[in-house]
Amino acid sequence: xxxxxxxxxxxxxxxxxxxxxxxxxxxxxxxxxxxxxxxxxxxxxxxxxxxxxxxxxxxxxxxxxxxxxxxxxxxxxxxxxxxxxxxxxxxxxxxxxxxxxxxxxxxxxxxxxxxxxxxxxxxxxxxxxxxxxxxxxxxxxxxxxxxxxxxxxxxxxxxxxxxxxxxxxxxxxxxxxxxxxxxxxxxxxxxxxxxxxxxxxxxxxxxxxxxxxxxxxxxxxxxxxxxxxxxxxxxxxxxxxxxxxxxxxxxxxxxxxxxxxxxxxxxxx
Ligand code: 13P
Ligand code: ZN
Numbered sequence: 001x002x003x004x005x006x007x008x009x010x011x012x013x014x015x016x017x018x019x020x021x022x023x024x025x026x027x028x029x030x031x032x033x034x035x036x037x038x039x040x041x042x043x044x045x046x047x048x049x050x051x052x053x054x055x056x057x058x059x060x061x062x063x064x065x066x067x068x069x070x071x072x073x074x075x076x077x078x079x080x081x082x083x084x085x086x087x088x089x090x091x092x093x094x095x096x097x098x099x100x101x102x103x104x105x106x107x108x109x110x111x112x113x114x115x116x117x118x119x120x121x122x123x124x125x126x127x128x129x130x131x132x133x134x135x136x137x138x139x140x141x142x143x144x145x146x147x148x149x150x151x152x153x154x155x156x157x158x159x160x161x162x163x164x165x166x167x168x169x170x171x172x173x174x175x176x177x178x179x180x181x182x183x184x185x186x187x188x189x190x191x192x193x194x195x196x197x198x199x200x201x202x203x204x205x206x207x208x209x210x211x212x213x214x215x216x217x218x219x220x221x222x223x224x225x226x227x228x229x230x231x232x233x234x235x236x237x238x239x240x241x242x243x244x245x246x247x248x249x250x251x252x253x254x255x256x257x258x259x260x261x262x263x264x265x266x267x268x269x
Pocket of ligand 2: 144
């Protein structure tokens with residue numbers, strides 16, 4: 001079957017990277033059933049031929065006007081589609097959408113009319129935010145890591161920066177590769193603009209955002225970077241849990257050791 005990816009190696013690479021990460025999410029146990037979603041802003045790869053492609057769906061309302069997205073194109077995981085299926089057949093379990101000129105609707109253009117993720121409000125609001133601040137970030141990942149979600153069931157970890165400081169102190173890499181830490185959003189109904197708006201607010205301050213008792217959202221220049229940040233945080237959570245299972249509270253690196261690392265790597269304060 002013909003695909004929009006045929007003879008478009010750069011666009012195909014973006015979609016293949018999404019498929020690779022979808023496989024990791026399944027292997028890690030972070031993607032039960034259809035859990036989690038991925039979108040990538042692929043506007044840079046939309047050539048004239050793509051721009052002329054007719055819609056293969058109706059115009060679907062976004063629920064509000066999202067101003068910076070005029071004429072943008074996104075690859076989106078399909079709603080109710082499994083990550084493990086996205087890994088093997090990305091264009092059967094995801095699709096490419098175009099935002100219409102009114103910035104209030106989208107239409108699916110390829111390959112099949114697979115309806116995008118139910119978290120589209122959050123994903124597109126984040127892309128809108130990133131375009132607005134001229135960021136190079138093009139990928140948004142939402143996933144359900146067991147360890148990090150479990151930690152949000154303890155009210156003590158929901159205090160501002162409690163989880164960030166704890167996870168940073170487990171292994172130096174976490175501070176180095178997730179230098180702005182983890183923001184927390186109190187539980188909110190999935191798929192809502194309320195959740196989307198809170199997420200953007202936290203992204204002003206943090207690299208990764210935790211949706212209490214649900215999952216994380218991470219952004220990056222590409223999907224690999226977005227995945228790596230969550231993977232690094234999850235590794236720290238695993239070290240913490242392993243120490244607790246061995247019957248002791250992990251000591252964590254000291255404030256002096258963390259400050260030294262921050263200065264050596266030129267990390268934000
Ligand atoms: P979708 O299948 O609609 O992407 O939803 C999965 C999910 O994790 C919702 O938060
Ligand atoms: Zn979810």
